[in-house]
Structure formats: structure tokens, C-alpha cells
Amino acid sequence: MPRTAMWSCALGLGSSLLITPLQAREPEASPVWRDDATSRLEALALLQTLNAELLSHPSATLTLERWCGEHHLAPEAKIVAERVKGEDKPLPPDAREQLQIGADEPVRYRRVQLACGEHVLSEADNWYVPSRLTDAMNHELDSSDTPFGKVVQALHFRRQTLSAELLWSPLPAGWENGASLPPATHDALAMPHHVLQHRAVLFDQANRPFSLVVESYTSQVLAFIPAGQHRP
Numbered sequence: 001m002p003r004t005a006m007w008s009c010a011l012g013l014g015s016s017l018l019i020t021p022l023q024a025r026e027p028e029a030s031p032v033w034r035d036d037a038t039s040r041l042e043a044l045a046l047l048q049t050l051n052a053e054l055l056s057h058p059s060a061t062l063t064l065e066r067w068c069g070e071h072h073l074a075p076e077a078k079i080v081a082e083r084v085k086g087e088d089k090p091l092p093p094d095a096r097e098q099l100q101i102g103a104d105e106p107v108r109y110r111r112v113q114l115a116c117g118e119h120v121l122s123e124a125d126n127w128y129v130p131s132r133l134t135d136a137m138n139h140e141l142d143s144s145d146t147p148f149g150k151v152v153q154a155l156h157f158r159r160q161t162l163s164a165e166l167l168w169s170p171l172p173a174g175w176e177n178g179a180s181l182p183p184a185t186h187d188a189l190a191m192p193h194h195v196l197q198h199r200a201v202l203f204d205q206a207n208r209p210f211s212l213v214v215e216s217y218t219s220q221v222l223a224f225i226p227a228g229q230h231r232p
Contacts, residue, residue, distance in 0.1 A: 033191075033222065036184035040170035043189070043222055050221055051164055051196060058159040060198070060215055061149035064114060064121045071224075074117025081112040081147040084123075091127055092212070098162070098201050099129055099209045106130060114147060119223065123194075124148075125214045132210035148211070155204045162199045168192050168219075191219035 033039045050067075057063045061079050069077030088109040096103065110126045126148055130138050133152060140151050168191060172179050196217040201209045 033189040034184075035182070035187050035189040037181050039189055040181070043170040043191075046222060047166060047168075047170075047196060050217070051166065054198060054215075055161060055164055058157060058202075059149035059153070060122065060124075060213075061114060061147040064116065068116035068121075073119055077116065079121070079147055080115050081145045082115060083145050084111040084113060086111075089125055095127055095212050098212055099127075101129055108141075110141060110148065112145070112147070119220060120218060121221065122215050122217045124216070126211060127213075128211040129209075132204065132208055148213070152202070152211070155210070157202045157204055157210075160201045160203060162201060164196075164198050166195070167197055167216075168195045191222065193218055195219050195221065 033043065053063055053067065054060055061081075065077055065079045068074060068079065089111070091107060095107075096105070099105075099107070101107070106129075107127050108130050110128070112124050112126070113120045114122045114124065128141075128148070133141075133155075137151050137154075140146055141148065170189070171181065175181060194216045198213075198215045198217075200213055200215075202211040202213065203209050
């Protein structure tokens with residue numbers, strides 16, 4: 001199949017994505033992607049689709065919940081944030097400047113895995129300024145696993161993306177200009193644990209930054225049987 005036709009076919013798949021099991025849960029077996037050119041094109045198209053969906057909406061939590069429902073990833077399309085407790089990560093070097101706070105302003109840390117059913121969609125590190133949230137919001141963040149985006153939804157926040165990076169490309173750089181593709185093996189396509197990462201700051205209606213988040217999306221966003229493997 002010519003590469004241009006394969007690319008058009010891959011883009012025509014639309015947005016379909018799936019996800020991995022929480023480390024604390026019993027992992028589900030993921031469908032196997034074959035290591036061939038068509039599957040690699042499909043994987044790249046899907047990762048770019050997910051990237052665009054996340055960039056075009058303020059709440060990653062709500063975007064993933066819609067995704068879960070559209071693609072029937074679980075009996076109930078509900079995102080659950082499972083807290084990962086342990087040692088807090090220090091603030092990144094430039095975080096206080098990005099959050100527009102002084103050296104003495106308290107900052108809290110929260111790490112979660114966002115899951116739909118038994119499938120983890122992302123792992124998120126979140127540093128937030130409690131003084132810019134309500135007491136009720138702070139209490140819910142401290143005492144529950146409710147996703148951050150849902151807790152602060154009443155702030156009608158906006159999201160400013162600082163970076164959006166594909167951590168893995170199924171195809172080599174320059175493939176569209178004739179660079180050699182990896183040879184097809186028809187074995188399972190090897191993927192790293194994290195395939196996409198976003199870094200963003202959330203602002204409230206008064207344009208005050210209140211949260212810095214780093215979201216790492218796992219290879220399980222592709223944990224479904226690719227459309228190319230159903231073709232005759």
C-alpha cells in the first residue's frame with residue numbers, strides 16, 4: 001500500500017483511545033498491535049488525535065471521561081483519580097514564577113492516576129496553591145480521590161499549555177519524505193510506558209494561576225485492537 005494511502009487510512013480512523021490498569025489493580029491483558037507499517041501509522045494518528053483533543057479542552061479529566069464514554073472503555077464512563085501517596089515531589093525550579101507566588105507561599109502536591117474502569121489513562125503530578133481555592137475544595141482534595149479538574153470546576157478555569165510533547169513516535173523522523181520505515185516483523189509492537197506528556201498552568205476567572213500540572217499519558221491509550229488488523 002502506498003504511504004500516502006496508508007496515512008489517509010490512518011487519519012480516517014478518528015479518535016479512538018484506550019488505557020492501562022492501575023498499578024494497584026490486577027492488570028488486564030491488552031490487545032496486541034502488530035509491528036508493521038500500517039499499525040505504526042495508526043498509532044501515530046491516534047496519538048496526535050489524543051494530543052489535539054487534550055489541547056483543545058481546559059480539563060484533561062473531562063476530556064478523558066468523554067473519551068471513555070465514546071469508546072466504551074468501561075461499563076460506566078467515569079474517571080476516578082486514585083491517589084498515589086508517598087514522598088512529595090519538590091516544586092520544579094520555575095514553578096513559583098509560573099504560579100506567580102512568593103517564596104513563602106504554601107504549595108500542596110498531589111499525584112494521581114486517572115482511570116476509566118480498570119484502565120489508567122494518565123499519571124499526573126499536580127502542585128497547587130491552596131489559598132486560591134475554597135475551603136471546601138481544599139477539604140475535598142485532602143480527603144477524597146475526586147479528580148482535581150472536577151473539584152475546581154466551579155472556578156471556571158482556563159488552561160495554558162506550556163508544553164505538549166510526544167515522548168514516542170511509532171515512525172522515524174522524516175518518514176513522510178522517504179526515510180526508511182522499520183521492517184515489518186508482525187510481532188507485538190513495542191511501546192514505552194509513557195507516550196505523551198503535557199505541562200500546563202491553570203488560571204481562575206481573575207486570571208490568577210493556581211495549579212501547575214504535569215500529565216504523563218501511558219502507552220495503554222492504545223490498548224485496543226487497531227482498525228488495520230480488522231481489514232480483510
